[in-house]
Amino acid sequence: MSDYNCYKLSYKFQKIDERDYIFTASLDKTNEKEIITIKTKAGTTTTSKTTSVPSFTISKLPNIIDQGQIGDCVANAFYYTVMSQTKNAINLSRLYLYANCRCIDYTPLNKDDGTTIRTACTAVLNYGVCLEPLYPHNSNYKTLPPLNAYQNAKRFKTFNYLFINKDLTSLKSALTNYNVPIIFGILVYSTFMSSAVSKTGIVPMPNTKTEKIIGGHCVCMVGYDDSKQLFKCANSWGTSWGDKGYFYLPYSYVTNPSLANDFCVTNFVF
Secondary structure (H helix, E strand, C coil), rough: CHHHCCCCCECCCCCEEEEEEEEEEECCCCEEEEEEEEEEECCEEEEEECCCEEEEEEECCCCCCCCCCCHHHHHHHHHHHHHCCCCCCCCEEEHHHHHHHHCCCCCCCCCCCCCCCCHHHHHHHCCCCCEEEHHCCCCCCCCCCCHHHCCCCCCCCCCEEEEEEHHHHHHHHHHHHHHHCCEEEEEEEEHHHHHHHHHHCCCCCCCCCCCCCCEEEEEEEEECCCCCEEEEEEEEEECCCCCCCCCEEEHHCCCCCCEEEEEEEEEEEC
16 A cells, blocks of 8 residues: 555553553663563562663564554564464454454444553453454454354463553663553654655654644564664564665654553463
């Protein structure tokens, strides 16, 4: 698809939920260590690890996909990270996940209004995932998946998730310690849709006073480079867009909660 302006940007940013499990990392400059704190239902655990390296990219990058004209960017981001964590063993149906998300959100199935990352996590826990051939991406997204999709849905031996504190140290630490994509949402301004970005993948900081807001989008963070002050991210608009489907966000973009939020690291064990 060459006209990238026809992609639907419908990610919904989440409200704060005190029940979320949170990953936080802080620097102990005295001992050159990172102090990692994880808050869960069972309590809070604290560990100490070596500081993050100056640049990093996760070791298992799956193929870039194309979401087409459906606003299921969250499901596409989950597809990408599941493929990364299961060594391409689970070709999950994105529309199955998206349909279940809209049911949980009480969104009519004929409305292509997007969803949240937290809702997608709930859908995976409650309904599992079915394989793409059972409910392919060219199906009518306005209908429920067929009964056999639910009957054959796969449950993961382990599925859990953490939301990551919105700071540079925590994000870099989560990438290096878990070595899996971080799913998150961004607010897209008009420069993101420019021909320059579609050719290079390098996203500039938007002028929020003069640029038009296009919508919300869900993507995956896969690496960072301190020398360039950029995070490497995977989009779901095919390999002709950006840097073979990838793009680069400034640190200042990602750490601005008005521009990027809802950072989530998942653990899928098949």
